Amino acid sequence: MTTPLAGAAPARPPFWNDPAVRALVFQALALIAVIALGWYLVHNTQQNLAQRGIASGFGFLNNAAGFGIVQHLIDYSPADSYGRVFWIGLLNTLLVSVLGIVFATVLGFVVGIARLSRNWLVAKIAMVYVEIFRNIPLLLQIFFWYFAVLRTVPNPRNSLAFGDAFFLNIRGLYVPRPVFGDDFVWVLGALALAVVLAVLLGRWARQRQATTGQPFPVFLVSLAILVVLPGVTYFAAGQPLTWDIPKLAGFNFRGGWVVIPELAALLVALTLYTATFIAETVRAGILSVSHGQTEAAGALGLPNGLTLRLIVIPQAMRVIIPPLTSQYLNLAKNSTLAAAIGYPDLVATFAGTVLNQTGQAIETIAITMSVYLALSLGISMLMNWYNKRKALVER
C-alpha cells in the first residue's frame, strides 16, 4: 500500500467514476427517456385519433351545447355554447366549495374546541362524532344524504314546513328570497361607512392605549356603529327590503330560492366530513400551545378571555392554518364527487356530459384538470408565502 505524498495531487479517478460526469449522464438519460415516452404517447394518440376520426382542438367550445342544466348561477339555455357550460360548471363548483368551506370551518372549530371541553359529555360526543364521520367514505355519506334522506322526503303538496317560509320537499329546499328595492343602495352605503368608522375607531383606540395606557371598549362601540347606522338608514329609506316567500301553486312551489336536493346533500356531506378533519386540526393546534404560556399569562394577571385572545389563539393559529388550507383544498377536490349524484359541477357537466357529447376526451379532461391544478398550486403558493411570513424567527 502506498501513501500519496503530501502536496502531490491525487490521481484523478477515471471519468466514469467522476460524480459530476455521472450526474450529467443520469440526467441526460432521464431527459431522453421522458422525451421518448412523451413522443411515443403523442404519436399513439395522434394515430388513434386519426383512426377514430376525432378532430382535436378547442373549436368545439363554440358549438351549441343542446342540453339543460338544473342549476346555473348565470343565464344559460341549451342553445348556449360548450364554453358557457364550462363557466356554469366552474361557478357551481365554486359555489359548493365556498359554502362547504364556510360551514365546515364553523362546525370544525366548534367541534375541535368541544373535544377539549372540560365537560365530559360534550367532549365525548364530539369525539364520537369525529371518529364516526371521518372513517366513513365521503361518497357513501353523499349517497346516504341524497338517496336515503332527501329522496324520501314528501312531494311538494305535503312539504315539510319550517315556519311559514321554509319548505322541504322532493324538489328541494325552498327558502325566502330577498328582494332589494332601489333605495337599498343607501343601506349598503351606510354599512360601508360604518365599517370604515369601525376600522378608524380601532386604530384610534390602539393609539390612545399606546400613548395613555387607557383602554377603550372598541368591540362594543364598533358593534353599535355597525348595527345602528345601517339600521337607521334602513328605516329612513322606507324599508327597501322585502322577502319573496315561496308559495304552493298547483303542484309546485313558486317564488323564493330553491336549494336543489343535489346541492343540499353534497353540502351536508362535505361539511360533516371535512369538519371532522378541521376539528382534529384545531384540537392539535390548541394543544400545541404549551401550558407554560397559559401560566405565564396568568402570572401577568391576564384574565381568561384575554389569555385566550392574546396568547393562545395567535400561537395556535400558526399551527392550525397550514393544515386548514390543505383541508380546504381537499374539500374543493372532494366536491368533484358531485358527479355521482348529478349535481352539475365542473366534472359532471364538462368532463361528463360535454365529453360524452363531443368525444373530445383529451381537451375536456385537460381543461378540467388544469382548473384544479391551478387552484391547488395557487393556494399552495399562497400558503408558502404565509408560512414564510409567520414562521418563528429563531435566534
Next chain:
Amino acid sequence: MTEPNPPAATFTPHPDLPPPAATTGVIGWLRANLFSSPLNALMTLLVAAALLRWIPPILDWLIFSADWSGSSRQDCTGEGACWVFIKQRLGQFIYGFYPEDQRWRVNLVWVIAVVASWPLFLKRNRLQVPAGLFMLFVFPVIAYGLYTGPLFGLPHVETSQWGGLMLTLTIAVVGIAGSLPGGILLALGRRSKMPVIRTLCVTIIEFWRGVPLITVLFMSSVMLPLFLPEGMSFDKLLRALIGVVLFESAYIAEVVRGGLQAIPKGQYEAADALGLNYPKAMGLIILPQALKLVIPGIVNTMIALFKDTSLVIIIGLYDLLNSIQQAAVDPNWLGFATEGYVFAALLYWVFCFSMSRYSQHLERRLHTGHKR
C-alpha cells in the same frame, strides 16, 4: 440507632374526616366533569336531552323493531330496519358477481393473507423475514392465480365479475403495494441534487396531488386507451388500478419526504464517510430510519386510499358501495337503501377505525430513539 419510645400520653391525632361527599365518588365526578359551572350544567342538560330524544328511536330502528329473519321483503313487516335484505344479498356485497361455487378461492386468498402476515404484526420474531418475503413476492402470484384461475388450472373468472368487498380490498391492497415503491423513488428524486431529476419528480408529485382522484379515474378510463398503440387494451380494473397507483404514489412520496427530511444530516455524512455509494447509503442507512419514522403517515395514507376506493363507482366498477347501490335499485328490494348504506358504513368504519387505532399504537411503539 433506636428511637426512644414515645411516652404513653402523647398527642394522638384525631382521625381524619372523610372528604366532603361532593368531591368524591359518583357525585364528585359529576360535579367536576358535568356541572362545574352554570354554563357547563346547561350544556350537559342540553346534550343529555338531545341524546335522550334521538338515541332511543335510532336504536329501536336499528335493533329492537328490526326484522332479522326471513327470505323476502314480505318478511319485513316491522317499523324498523330490514336486515333480511342484507342477509339475502350478503354474497353479492362480499364477492360481487364472482361465481358462487368458486367463492372458496377468494376466501382461501384471504385466509392465506391473514395467516402469512400475522407474524408481521407481532413483536420482533424469527418468522418476520420469511413472512415478509412471502407476502411481497409469493402472495401476489398466488392471489392473482386464485382470483383469475387459469394459473392453477381453475375455471377462468373475468375481472368484470369481481366485486363487492373483495374488489374494494383488491384495489386498496394493490394501490398501496404499487404506490410504496413509486412513492419512495419519487421522494428520493425530489431530494436529489440533480436539477433535471428533481424538477421531473416535483412536477410529477405536484401534478398528481393537485388534481382530484375522480378526474384521474376519468383520465385512466377515457384517455389511457388513446395513449396506447393500436390493438393493445387493458381491462377496466387494470386501468383503474393504474390511475390509483399513480395518484397514491404522489401522496406517499410527500409522506416519505417528510421522513427523509427528519433524518439528521450527520447520518448522510456518516454514510458518505463510510464510503457507501448512493444506493447503499440510502438502502442501508437513510431509508430504514426514514421509513420507520413515517409508518404512521403511510397508514394514514392507506386509510385515505381505502376510503377513496369507493370512487371507482364513477367508472362503473362494482366495489362494495356500488354493489349496494345496485342492490338498492333492485325492484324486489326497493326502499331499503338506508339499510344498505348503514351496513356499508359499518364495514368501512371497522376497517378504517382499526387501521387508525393500529397507526396510533405504532406511533407510541416507535416513539423511541429518534428524539434529539
